[in-house]
């Protein structure tokens with residue numbers, strides 16, 4: 387990947403202006419942030435466009451602009467055939483669609499036999515090019531790790547692995563990144579303790595998850611002080627003894643509920659911190675910062691998240707905080723709609739259709755949250771539909787266990803898209819596509835069959 391990064395860097399260096407085309411999610415926004423900083427460093431002008439995915443229309447528009455070079459970040463490898471004849475470079479980690487016949491300079495872990503859902507993110511791939519351009523760009527390692535965490539690359543092993551760890555070391559040395567093993571709850575820095583526990587769902591804590599009163603009682607019963615001078619204490623306000631006390635009790639509860647030691651082990655893991663940001667804010671920890679970026683990109687405000695990645699802590703931060711409130715509301719409402727319409731089951735998959743009541747840009751997050759919520763049978767993957775301007779958006783989510791048994795959702799999407807002339811792809815554990823209106827039933831039949839075959843082939 388380093389030698390590919392050098393090739394991309396040399397191509398970029400010869401340009402006077404570059405168009406960056408990136409994905410609207412946290413990883414895509416962080417990747418564009420990295421690419422823009424790197425271009426600033428070598429005095430190359432740039433403009434940026436954020437897209438939900440690369441379809442014919444986006445590619446045609448880019449071709450019409452006739453730019454000197456388009457730098458695709460966090461996308462591109464899955465759409466190589468469309469990019470033929472374009473002056474382009476790619477830094478991506480999605481499963482590639484074809485051999486790179488046009489020899490477009492491309493950094494992608496899959497090309498060197500690595501797993502793109504774990505080893506490095508789109509932001510990480512852009513980072514390798516940034517460093518190939520200038521060693522001083524190692525301070526962009528924080529954004530690269532932000533992208534990896536945004537894509538949940540730490541979930542499988544409770545820590546980042548592979549190339550991501552090399553990037554972490556760069557970040558530590560540059561003084562922009564730190565990490566520690568601690569509770570993995572979302573909102574360690576910003577949520578009051580009761581709320582932190584109430585929303586804990588990985589693992590589910592029987593009798594506490596989802597129940598505000600029970601969480602409050604539980605913390606009281608341990609003799610914990612919930613308030614501080616101003617407001618409520620959060621996880622990072624606790625001393626080590628208080629943390630140990632809570633975690634050992636939670637561990638007992640998880641084990642007693644029969645979820646087994648592997649589930650209990652998921653209470654703790656590596657958390658990634660940005661020491662240059664203010665502690666106690668949404669910017670200081672990677673999972674929270676990534677959610678802030680998603681709150682922008684998923685609502686057609688990727689440029690606000692991009693400004694945050696470029697260092698704006700004034701106007702962009704205010705806007706992002708407003709968008710975060712909207713994002714929370716949208717997720718609550720999307721989960722409610724999913725429960726209302728109900729999850730249907732076929733032999734090898736399950737699905738629901740959010741119609742026009744769930745935004746196509748958050749249908750994937752909704753599916754991921756549902757599958758991880760513990761309320762759902764997670765022995766088969768979940769497919770979720772939502773109407774979109776271009777047709778029907780479908781998002782699929784699996785689990786680590788299913789992937790280990792042979793599930794590959796990226797391949798499901800690719801095969802189905804060939805049949806329906808849709809666009810899609812992704813990773814083994816999470817993939818998406820847009821298919822023509824009305825093709826849902828046929829799509830489901832095909833997906834059911836492909837998933838069935840994938841699992842059958844799995845070694846026992």
Ligand code: C5P
Nearest residue numbers: 411413414460537538541754783815816
């Ligand atoms: O397009 P991109 O590669 O950036 O997005 C990866 C997607 O996969 C994210 O939406 C992320 O939430 C999802 N994912 C998941 N579960 C995992 C790993 C990734 O839902 N364990």
Ligand code: C5P
Nearest residue numbers: 439750781809810811812816817818819
């Ligand atoms: O959109 P969703 O969150 O379901 O996307 C899951 C994964 O599939 C992401 O990595 C996304 O980039 C990828 N995807 C894709 N092509 C699409 C839709 C999603 O490669 N048309």
Ligand code: ZN
Nearest residue numbers: 413460508537
């Ligand atoms: Zn990504």
